[in-house]
Amino acid sequence: MPRQKLHIKGMTCASCVRRVEKALQRVPGVQQAIVNLATEQAEVELSEPVPPDALIEAVRLAGYDAEPAIESRMVQADLQAARLRLILSLVFSLPVLVLSMFLPGVLPAQGWWLLALTTPVQFGVAWPFYRAAFGALRSGSANMEVLILTGTLAAYFYSLALTLSGQHHHLYYEASAIIITLVLLGKYLEARAKGRARAAMEALWALVPQQVLRWNGSDYQPVPLAAVQPGDRLLVRTGDRIPVDGEVLDGRGWVDESAITGESVPRECLPGDSVLSGALLTDGLLHLRAVAVGEQTALAQIARAVEAAQSQKGAIQRLADRVAAGFVPIVMVIAVLTFVGWWWTTRSLPDALIPAVSVLVIACPCALGLAVPIALMTGTTRAARMGILLRGIEALERVRTVDTLVLDKTGTLTMGQPHLTRIRLEGEVLEGEAPAEPMESEAPAEPRTPSPFTGRVGVGDNSEPSTEPNENEVLQLAAMLERAVRHPLAEAIVREAERRGLDLAQMANDRWRITDITVIPGGGVRAGNALIGSPRFLQEQGIAVGKEWREPVLLAFDGRVIAGFEFEDEPLPEAQETIRALQASGLHLVLCSGDHAGAVAAFAQRVGIQEWYGAQRPQEKAALVARLQAQGRRVAFVGDGINDAPALAQADLSIAVSTATALASEVADMVLLNRDLRTLLAALQLSRAIYGVIRQNLFFAFVYNTLGIPLAAAGKLNPLIAALAMSLSSVSVITNALRLLRHGTSKKQ
Structure with a gap:
């Protein structure tokens, strides 16, 4: 069935994903559309040929933009655009903040200066917010952009009205400019994360050489990898990576497949043996017959498994959007009713406008916009100091429910x-075996040459007894x-x-x-x-x-x-100590490795893990995680290497250690940045603390609004007090988040 890939621009939340999917699925000939927010890509499955322009137009009608997918160029362009918008916003917003908060009235007609500085931010750099908000409203819903623009436009136009009336005090331009700047900062950090994720996927393919030596009937000649077909004869030399999945025809060598299979010890390959694309020939010379090339190789299958499993898993990330869908219309209705009620009572436009604007200002989503980012910022800062990289809010949500921890052995629990x-x-007899009985008809030993060990001679030399x-x-x-x-x-x-x-x-x-x-x-x-x-x-x-x-x-x-x-x-020096602590915390531990079963069993006994699985290839590791999940367990997988990527993607929570390859790190929800395995336990504890702060911050943000809106509607809060209350809500969530910077310090004292 034909497929097309599109790069989608302008998505900011899960509701955006749903709208794009629905828009694409309405196009005649589209069987299914799957949109990935992390990669900003849509994979469209077609029942009949559909022109790309028709799909792009459907996305644009939904309020977004699209173009055919070209991997790295698009991600880099998005990152550059986000950086430029952030810089421009800072250039205009910082003077507004200084003039409003620290130097009020220092300039003649200061309101006009503030208006001139704020307008480019409100209607220039924030333009992508308007496109996203318009698309949401046109589809009959509301997202975070609608909430942000409602508050900032209320503050902007109220301040504009006062400026036009000649008043240059009690203006709220800084609220408009700073809120937009903070949101742009979050968008820039998000673009950077997406760029790293795409770069890691490209690094996977860097394992495969682009030039290979192919037999032309008389000699080996260099050709592009794209020209290789199944059945071609190839030559791989010491230090080269194997370009295809193949079969050894001639030669011998030691092949390091640790990045693919997880086997820590290089494997000896002889004629008739199979080898995998991306493996490293550490020693020897191999003549191969290409069996699978390009998209058919095991390496390509691992990459596809990662892309397919890398989807949105959390619910709390969408909480603000779900609340905003009902919160924004309710606030607008309350503001309108407030205006009408006061106009009916006082017949005065200023007396009616001020309470209505107060409702909108008190409902300005500054605290709501800060609730999650500030907790993530302080939490990840503390995590980095502890040697932990947290990749997003979805991981924090899933940490709470994990009850089973599956650990890879090689490079995760070991020195590598x-x-x-x-x-x-x-x-000497192997443990568990009986010594062999000598045969009665055994022939006498043949004479041997002198032994090199002690200068003594072996059997056949009568000068002195044999010494082994x-x-x-x-x-x-x-x-x-x-x-x-x-x-x-x-x-x-x-x-x-x-x-x-x-x-x-x-x-x-x-x-x-x-x-x-x-x-x-x-x-x-x-x-x-x-x-x-x-x-x-x-x-x-x-x-x-x-x-x-x-x-x-x-x-x-x-x-x-x-x-x-x-x-x-x-094993790592602290492996046994950490495993005991993890078990004491209530987690069920499972050891899973690509090494042979005997080595895995011995290692599991040594470190104190009861359940273990050996000789596990990448898909088998993912299948093991799926079986545990089918038993009702919430599974976290800890591993390193590309061979762990499918299991990391399948798990409810994925954790990569410091030796992780780029792909494993980008797939993982967490990355441990040092070799101290005790960091794993600290990571789980800190993640639970960060998630708790996020929930508290969301509570604080909404409490100020729910308490302040009735007071504002009743005329008990003017816009200045409403803005102060809004600022206090921001201070409360920031102060609460700062507690995370001290997480764990008391335990060390």
Whole structure:
């Protein structure tokens, strides 16, 4: 079914989304229209071909603007326009504020100066508000822009009437100009957030190289990625990213798929193995057959899953709009009735106009406009000081209801660096297994060459008894070989040898010449009779590898395996402490990882998590979150990496750690900016506090209006007192929000 994408301009709230969707769905040939406020895009599903101009015209008739979607250019243009409007508003509004509040009457005919400064703000930089308000009114509803313009226009025209009558005191131009400036500040911050979100989606595709080496029948030639078709033969070299989902035809290499699958340890790839687009070839050389290209790759599917799931989830964000839909008409009716009532009673235009204007001024939505932004501003400032990035009000709303926390392992609970945990020597039995019985017909051992470990000889030399190598000797030999390789597991072996103080240089000088060491790309290392690498590599070199050897790296000498090396990604130092605290707070914890099941089980036991899932690919992680949600749980997912993006988007609350890739961070509702996992608990507590302040601020904002409007209608408040009451409502919400800057400090004292 054909689809078209449009960039929608002028949307500010969820009601705007609904109006645009309805306008598009009324166009003949449109099957469905889905509008995303975060990306400002409409995806239109068509039952028959529809000209883009017809869709654009429908959007414009609804009071908005539209154009065909061109990703980054539009977002950047919106950000520049929002910045320009904010700067212009500040240039005109700050002098109005200074003259009105601190220097009243300092200029001759000061009212005219204030009028000249305020008019460009009210009718120039605020013009997008008029378009949005007009679109809402034309569709029979009211949004935040209607509420803002009602208050600012009331203050402006009342002040204009006084200025025209020659009065230059008790004017309210500053209310009009400053309210608009504050709203523009919020719009600018919103545009910046949307720009970052779009940039992160583009960064996802940066994982894929735009130039590839394709076989032309006689040689590999560079061609654009767009020219690659399924079935093409491609060459990938060490340090290159894999451009397509493919199958290895020839060569061998170690592929780091951590950004795609979450597997922390690079995977050895041989002919017949599959590889994923965006993965990094850390070592080796691969000849691939392209299986899936472009939009069909796993990377593209992850990106689509993120875009589809990135939608509005909260209700409190729309609270002000829902209230405004009924509040604005009610205020207007009260103002009209007030004017009529006083005119009927006094037959005096000034006596009738002043109470009516007082009603409009006391109802000016300054506090309502500040209630949410000021709480977010102070709350996010405090959060940043604590190492937490909060991405919006929707996250704060969902924090309250979360009862289940799903945690990714690699990079979230771990250091993100493989650590050598065990060296199993030949003859040692795996835990839980019985030792092998020797066979009666076993042939006598063949003579062996001298061992490099202690200077003693092995079987077949009658000068002295055989001595098998100990753990340090095995590690010393393995590290000496692995020093020639840049690979995470090789580096882990070398680090452990250095930690134990083993003299690698001395052994190399005494037993081996550096020229004897041969690195086999993507496989392992050979030096004389010694070999180190994966089980498959050793088998290919003619070494018999029994079923008892399950370790990812094996060391062989003189034709037999003598040691295996096990690895683990070390938990963060504070992981156990934080997990206990989270469990004590009533959260049910689940561990979910792309690592193999054995590693995940061992890690879960180590940190104290009872429920765990291993070998989880991106879609499986998202499916796990969906299953928990189907059980009635409210799920938060904590992860890093692109492979976590679908699960982050599926979760009721998504949290990314400081190692998160750009995409994971932009999808996440929260980002932890440091590696101290205790920040996660602090983030949940602070989020609940911010949400509580937002609700309190909305209450304060409406209390002033509901108490002040009857007094103003009764003539007990003139516009000056009404403006003072309006200012007090703003002071109350600001003061309440400032409490957040001290959140958590008393606990540290």
